[in-house]
Amino acid sequence: METQAPTAQFTVIPNRRPATDEERWIAMEDPVFGKVFTDHMARATWREEDGWADRRIVPLAPIPMHPGAAVLHYAQQAFEGLKAYRWEDGSIRLFRPEANAARLASSCRRMALPEVSEEDFLAAVEALVEADQNWVAGAEGASLYLRPLVIATEASLLVQPAAEVDFIVTASPVGDYLSNGDVGVSIWVSRGYHRANAGGTGDTKTAGNYAASMLPQKEAKEHGCGQVLFLDAREDTYVEELGGMNLVAVRADGSILTPRLSGTILPGVTRDSILTLLRDEGRTVEERDIALTELVEGIESGDIAELFAVGTAAVVTPIARLVSDDLDVSLPERSEEDGPSVATAMRALLTDIQYGRAEDRHGWTREVVPAPEG
Incomplete structure (x- = not known):
């Protein structure tokens, strides 16, 4: 049976007020790690009776959450961190996202959370990178940091696995985290x-x-x-x-x-x-x-x-x-x-x-946005 392309699984709802070119340039000039965010985020919801649904890319916004949400009281959550890189030819690639997907699934199992499949993980991060590709700088040391997050959102103070869970991915442009070279x-x-x-x-x-x-x-x-x-x-x-x-x-x-x-x-x-x-x-x-x-x-x-x-x-x-x-x-x-x-x-x-300057002998990089034609 044919399957959909991974990115097609996440419906894109464009941000009607994205950052202007000037705002984006200022934000990306010298970003503090994890302090600047792009225009969109990925979201999906899980309910015990239905499984995962509502896969979408939406404008970045606060998450409405009941004060009784299980994550706030019992820290039932798991997260990941990975990066997207712009190569010299203009293409954008992820580095070993399958490994991050596997680790998130393992973390979810340990935290009694529903697992995010590799297909959904890759679909979410790829669709988000594609939607916010203008936030991936080509400067030396620059990249787009992606933060997948799974949180228990059910409003319940019972100490038990939540029956409602959200999967969220945000993106942050980052610079060279370590700029002092060999200085330890x-x-x-x-x-x-x-x-x-x-x-x-x-x-x-x-x-x-x-x-x-x-x-x-x-x-x-x-x-x-x-x-x-x-x-x-x-x-x-x-x-x-x-x-x-x-x-x-x-x-x-x-x-x-x-x-x-x-x-x-x-x-x-x-x-x-x-x-x-x-x-x-x-x-x-x-x-x-x-x-x-x-x-x-x-x-x-x-x-x-x-x-x-x-x-x-x-x-x-x-x-x-x-x-x-x-x-x-x-x-x-x-x-x-x-x-x-x-x-x-x-x-x-x-x-x-x-960054594509050396041979990828282990097949670690995964193309998300191809190089522009011509």
Whole structure:
């Protein structure tokens, strides 16, 4: 049986008052991450008796919600983050959206929410990008950040899975999240606060994980650090991940060490992409539990040459220093003679694939808007 093209499933209701060219240009000139939004959003609704329906692209607007909506009381929700990129030929492409669709489905299962199928996920993000393609800049480092969101909207204070759910996708033009190149950030190692517990939602992209990281993040800022690194909740011994990024270490011999996906760590799409590219280079990549003491001793001895964090927003963030109440250790500074760091090289390689400047050997990019003819 023939099926509809994915984008045909979402009916487009145009915004009658879209941003003018001047307004859009000003908004996109130097956007603060997640503060600027495009003219439209994708929406679909789910009801227990009917399933998913009302798939549409509508003007961006506030969401009417009953104060008793389950998401407001019990945080029953899941979300994703991915980007669309404008290539030099004018086409617009998504990067590994199928992986984000699979992760959202997994998050929904854990949060007792109805799953969004891959077909609906791709249809929503593609239709939104197509509708707001003028918001996808072609400048260096610019992209369109997409935020799919599933929330329990049923008005009920019963502690049970909601019978009414909304699927929403918004889009935000973003610039180069990390503009300081190889300049690393200082990381606060949290003691006593934990992001996730075994059997909890650590491998799920859901709001509660990020809410739990905000107080430690505030603590990190008070100590002059840009991010917080969490240890495992069981023993307070093993490094896990940053508030919203995965951790990667580079040994002096060029091999790679990273915390294994234990169920308390989010399986990052960027993490998987970077590890794949590192293996493509012939590097040994070891995924296992890593004690904080091993990491610190490795830095002090020179066995650990680099640390960096990876995630959708910043892609790759070099780490210069680990700080806590009982430690303060810095990674070695690099000179021009050392050449580019592994972090810099991986960031360049991955972004070159995302922007079409390098061969996409793994088939990670997906065209949404073709290049203009002629």
